[in-house]
Amino acid sequence: MDVVNGLTVRAVAEDEVAAWERALFLGFHRPHAPSATELRRADWRPGRWLAGLDGERMVATFRGFDTELTVPGGATVTADAITNVSVLSTHRRRGLLGTMMRRELAAAAERGSAVAILIAAEYRIYGRYGFGPATLGHGWNIDLQRAQGLRDDLPTAPGGRVDFVTMAELATIGPELHDRWRLLQPGAITRSEQWWKRRTGAVVDPAEGFSEPFAAVHRDAEGTVTGLVTYRVTDSWDGSYPNCTLNVTDFLALDLAAAAALWRLVLSVDWVRKVSVSNLGPDDPLPLLLNDPRGATPHAANSDFTWVRVLDVEAAFNARTYGPPGRVVLAVEDRLGYAAGRWAIEVGEGGVGRCTRTTDEADLALGASELGSFHLGSETAARLVAAGLVTELRPGAAAAADLLLRAPLRAWTPDIF
Known part of the structure; x- marks a missing residue:
């Protein structure tokens, strides 16, 4: 259990699914929606459903589940898919979302998830937790x-x-x-x-x-x-x-x-x-x-559709394939720590790449959100440099990075989750 500003965040028990669903409907402006409690119980997993509580009353919801995410080249990585995120309007700005998110990301990293993913209902919320738009x-x-x-x-x-x-x-x-x-x-x-x-x-x-x-x-x-x-x-x-x-x-x-x-x-x-x-x-x-x-x-x-948050840089970037041979060093700032540091992506023949920590001088400086946008190859370094979201530390580094990172087929997630 976590405590924030007099409120608590904890996992939801199976017999609390109905109360959790009610809070979800209120948070999504659907108090009129008919209950689907029995259907939701089929998705319930211990520790994966969270709630924010004021006393005994649920005022915030959060859920995560494991899925496989396809990366360029056809391999998959384990992703923590985050959904059903809501906070009642009476309890906004009191730290509930941040507490639930940090708890979930820590648990996902502990389980070995390479990334976390979500669909952002509002653009400005999730970048602060290191998520970046990665599919269209x-x-x-x-x-x-x-x-x-x-x-x-x-x-x-x-x-x-x-x-x-x-x-x-x-x-x-x-x-x-x-x-x-x-x-x-x-x-x-x-x-x-x-x-x-x-x-x-x-x-x-x-x-x-x-x-x-x-x-x-x-x-x-x-x-x-x-x-x-x-x-x-x-x-x-x-x-x-x-x-x-x-x-x-x-x-x-x-x-x-x-x-x-x-x-x-x-x-x-x-x-x-x-x-x-x-x-x-x-x-x-x-x-x-x-x-x-x-x-x-x-x-x-x-x-934009699916947003990616990298939790294990090596696992996430070693799983995918790349463009022609080359090398780029990324200096990543991550206030939650998961992706912080300098990372060298070295690509050999056939698009096989290797991502490792390094102390070499960086070519590009970026945040965890931009790293998430890079992961599936749909966003370009040049565009993010032009937008002031990525800093080019070596002339020509953005163009060189794009040759490595861009995938032949832009990422797409056909399913809402």
Whole structure:
């Protein structure tokens, strides 16, 4: 138990999940939300759920769970995924968030997590704890009349086919496909059994409800599933003319042939005039697959998404691959101590890199937040130097660092957690 300004922070027992959930709903401005206590108990783990208390009343919530985070090159590191963070408006500015966060990060480091990750509801909060934006959430709105369908010269899988599947079939097919796909996408995380149960309606959160989506998979000639898409259609009419929007909720494809086959389905549904893809990889070529790429316009929700906090610098940076051979020394300031010091990243042939402590002169000076932004290779040193967030100590060091750190595919986390 921790005490801060007359308040306490401690772990939540299983029989306290209902009270914790109530505090969470109040903190998220949803006092009207129906309880899902039994569903939440399935996610409860000893010591991983925290609460801030004023006397016996819960006034703040915090939860962490372990996941695998894919890094450039296809390896994974253990990440402490932080979620359900709230403090009631009556108890803000009294140290509850900082106390819960420091407690969680210390425990994650002790468990051996290389990084911690979260999705920041507000930009200015989490940098103070060493988190930096590391993946982008990106999507497209496609006007089908302007886009004029897919290009005819896109590859196909001879003998391949697309079929709709039931939710029960998706619950079996989806996890296996996702486990193959996630190793191809830096920033992807694991999907738990509970995740799939929620997405297929096997369990229903009363606060969210469940509306069954369309689900389709692509199979190659051997019957192996190589892609899937789920979507819902908003029924809307302009007088007697259909004016429906198709909303893509999940899209995974192992190759271009599977992607093209699934997009061809999505873009040809009767009555649909617009396709909304709210979350897709920032490097996904979707617009370039269209006959007129100008028919795709950026989604309004495009923004930073997953934030990374490095806890074990060597484990985090040794797991990933890099660009051409080279060396860069980073001087990191970290007021919580986990990443503080000078770190040399040396890259040999084939993109294999090694990160170690060093006493050599530094090339770049940065904070723990910027180090988190570097980890998955989507942010550039040159941009952060231009913004005054990173200091270039040796002329040309930012450009050299970018050659090493940038990944061929920008990081993307398709799942809210």
